[in-house]
Amino acid sequence: MGVINMASVTLYLVRHGQTYFNIYNKLQGWSNSPLTDKGLADAKSAGERLANVSFAAAYCSDTTRAQQTAATILTENNVSNVKQPISSPFFREQFYGSFEGENMNYVWDQVGRPHGLNGFKEIEEKYSIAKAKDFMKEADPFHDAESNDEYWHRIDRGFDLIRENDDLSDGDNVLVISHGNTLLSLMERYGGGKYDLSVRPENGSVTRLALDDQKITVLGYNEK
Incomplete structure (x- = not known):
């Protein structure tokens, strides 16, 4: 697989819906707990807000909470041909x-x-x-x-997985279901100090990134 020669694609990173571990204030990295009723509503709300965004591809971690959120958002979408996300451990939360x-x-x-x-x-x-x-x-x-180096080695492989998708073209939109600490980590790394890292992104919120073969640029964070 070759890296796309692209100017930019826009990534729509959605934090998964609320889970029981979120309610119980438990660390939830590679472990998993189901979406709550509110979590399902978080995913549906995100799907409604993104219903008219045409996605050329969709990605998520191989955790149930991410897969459920992705499936709900894609079901709500009116303009995309993508029906199933590509699941990968590269998109998991910190371990x-x-x-x-x-x-x-x-x-x-x-x-x-x-x-x-x-x-x-x-x-x-x-x-x-x-x-x-x-x-x-x-x-x-x-x-x-995971150490910081181990974490980014894995996460960067996720971004490379998107870059290596030969079906993507310049200007495409890509859905990515993400996780709370990962979104904070992305803002620390790429946000240029513009974002309050003491505030966790909301479940179902949207963060937009521009991705090309060289860099990542933040377009918006924790949008609801």
Whole structure:
């Protein structure tokens, strides 16, 4: 497969609908919990808002919450021929290792404590979301949580998967179902300091990126 020689395609990144782990404030990276009734409504609302956007392709992680959200959005769409998303582990949320399924506040306190910090917000403010990934890998007793380098190596392969789609043309729109921490990480990396990283993107919100064979540019974030 060859990389597309393209000026740009527009990625519509939608955060999956609300899940039970979201309600219970549990870390949900590679682990999974079903969409709630509100989560299904989040996906339907996003689909209605994007109903007249013509998508040339759709991608999501291989988690149920992402697949359900993608299917709902594509069902609501009036103008696309795409009926099924391409699922790949490249689009998964950050892997939290042995902290998967634990209370978020408890875990981030454990991660921050060796550095004299309490919680994710203090880590992000003093260091960065990138550093929070490295701190979590250090704190994980099994050291299975993804480091920042491991995380981006995987996520970048997801963007390359889109670039390698020979059916895409310049100017096409692509649907991508994404995850909360991934969207924050993208804003830290590509947002140029314009976005408040202390506020998590809403379930069902839309973030738009311009993707070409060289770079990624943020067009809009957490739009509802």
